[in-house]
Amino acid sequence: MALIDLANPTRFLSLSGRALPWLAGATALAFACGFWLAAGAPDDYQQGATVKIMFIHVPSAWLAMFGWMVMSLSALGTLVWLHPLADTAAKAAAPIGAAFTLICLITGALWGRPMWGTYWVWDARLTSVFVLFLMYLGVIALWRTFDDPSRAGRAAAILTLVGAINIPIIKFSVDWWNTLHQPASVVKMSGPAIHPTILWPLLTMALAFTLLFITLHLAAMRNEILKRRIRSLSMMQADAAPGR
Amino acid sequence: MTGLGALLMRDLRIAIRVGGGAMIGVLFFMLVVTLMPFAIGPDLALLSRIGPAILWLGALLATLLTLDRLLAADQEDGSLDLLTMGPAPLEMVVGVKALAHWLTSALPLVIVSPLLALFLNLDGPATLAVTATLLAGTPALTFLGLIGAALTVTLRRGGLLLPVLILPLTIPVLIFGVSASNAAIVGPVTFGTPFMILCALTLMALVIGPFAAAAALRAGQE
Numbered sequence: 001m002a003l004i005d006l007a008n009p010t011r012f013l014s015l016s017g018r019a020l021p022w023l024a025g026a027t028a029l030a031f032a033c034g035f036w037l038a039a040g041a042p043d044d045y046q047q048g049a050t051v052k053i054m055f056i057h058v059p060s061a062w063l064a065m066f067g068w069m070v071m072s073l074s075a076l077g078t079l080v081w082l083h084p085l086a087d088t089a090a091k092a093a094a095p096i097g098a099a100f101t102l103i104c105l106i107t108g109a110l111w112g113r114p115m116w117g118t119y120w121v122w123d124a125r126l127t128s129v130f131v132l133f134l135m136y137l138g139v140i141a142l143w144r145t146f147d148d149p150s151r152a153g154r155a156a157a158i159l160t161l162v163g164a165i166n167i168p169i170i171k172f173s174v175d176w177w178n179t180l181h182q183p184a185s186v187v188k189m190s191g192p193a194i195h196p197t198i199l200w201p202l203l204t205m206a207l208a209f210t211l212l213f214i215t216l217h218l219a220a221m222r223n224e225i226l227k228r229r230i231r232s233l234s235m236m237q238a239d240a241a242p243g244r
Numbered sequence: 245m246t247g248l249g250a251l252l253m254r255d256l257r258i259a260i261r262v263g264g265g266a267m268i269g270v271l272f273f274m275l276v277v278t279l280m281p282f283a284i285g286p287d288l289a290l291l292s293r294i295g296p297a298i299l300w301l302g303a304l305l306a307t308l309l310t311l312d313r314l315l316a317a318d319q320e321d322g323s324l325d326l327l328t329m330g331p332a333p334l335e336m337v338v339g340v341k342a343l344a345h346w347l348t349s350a351l352p353l354v355i356v357s358p359l360l361a362l363f364l365n366l367d368g369p370a371t372l373a374v375t376a377t378l379l380a381g382t383p384a385l386t387f388l389g390l391i392g393a394a395l396t397v398t399l400r401r402g403g404l405l406l407p408v409l410i411l412p413l414t415i416p417v418l419i420f421g422v423s424a425s426n427a428a429i430v431g432p433v434t435f436g437t438p439f440m441i442l443c444a445l446t447l448m449a450l451v452i453g454p455f456a457a458a459a460a461l462r463a464g465q466e
Binding site: 079131134135137138141142145146151154155157158159161162163165166169170172173174176177 | 391395396398399401405408409412413415416419420423441445448452456459460463464
């Protein structure tokens, strides 16, 4: 099935309506496995039980970036392929991505308090995630200022793509500016630097979070389509009202 | 190309004459720098240490202050529609408008910055470094701001939204502008390394800005 088959909102609604319960079930199952594995994972010899915050922190950080990627792809869909549902997808992804970025920041702060002795340091990674959060809020603010959803979609798509070009540059410059956070340790050329007892729960949680993202995203897209239908119906009703 | 030249002259003339507000940004810049010693104390040693950061922040805020007028006046009187439909490519048109805006609102900031550096107790080489980084870095601010101006031009409260959208994108310019200035004063890196990256950021903004702004303007038309 090609992506263009989903261009018809009605067909998308029926397909996603059938897929959603399965996705929600898979998400719940993955979370159950993830929590069970995480509970069984050993404490770190230095960090103690606080290392388990990582099972939430790291997947949210991945999804914080994944969210912007989804938005960028949708932005290309809006501007290049003129896919009718692309701006719905972009709009639905923004608050979810922002929420995961916030979870990442909050869990990071809670972990940093016992480990680094402070909730917040102006370290490169923390700062660039915070900037990412602010950029999410900027895109959401832009969505909320337009009355017409299709014009809002194009404007937000341009901002998203400009952001996508700039995020690596911001990341690089902030790294250049200051760094304290540990470097990436899961995805490395020499293989993961994490012991398997921690790595497996982490990967399971990452899968669960990704499934959660997809489920929430599909549900939010359905809401957005229905909201637009209500909007056009009420506009038609206002047009047809007597006295005009 | 004569059409674009005429557009540049027109924008410069409008900005310089009454109601153009070209000098408001400079006044704002001077006020921000004047407020700083009141906030952090008149300690000259401290001021000379953070002077480049103060000047850069002031210039950043002053650039943002005037950005919402970059396209809004033309949108209000309808000349932006004429420019959109005209024979010149819209990318070039918005590029020329941003150039005129830089010449009238950001270049004056660069020119007064040595004077303000004197107030902040910066010595000769530091003043030279700050002025050079501002000269190289402010075009990036204007051309990134151009994207925000084009995105928000049709909005009623666009002027409020613009800084929120653009400020995150200016972080790299601020980082390398300030670190190049500091490198010239205290080291340890040489002035050249961050300055080259600052120039690269400006060149990139010069390319991305007009294309994204033209796309935003076309998307904003009914």
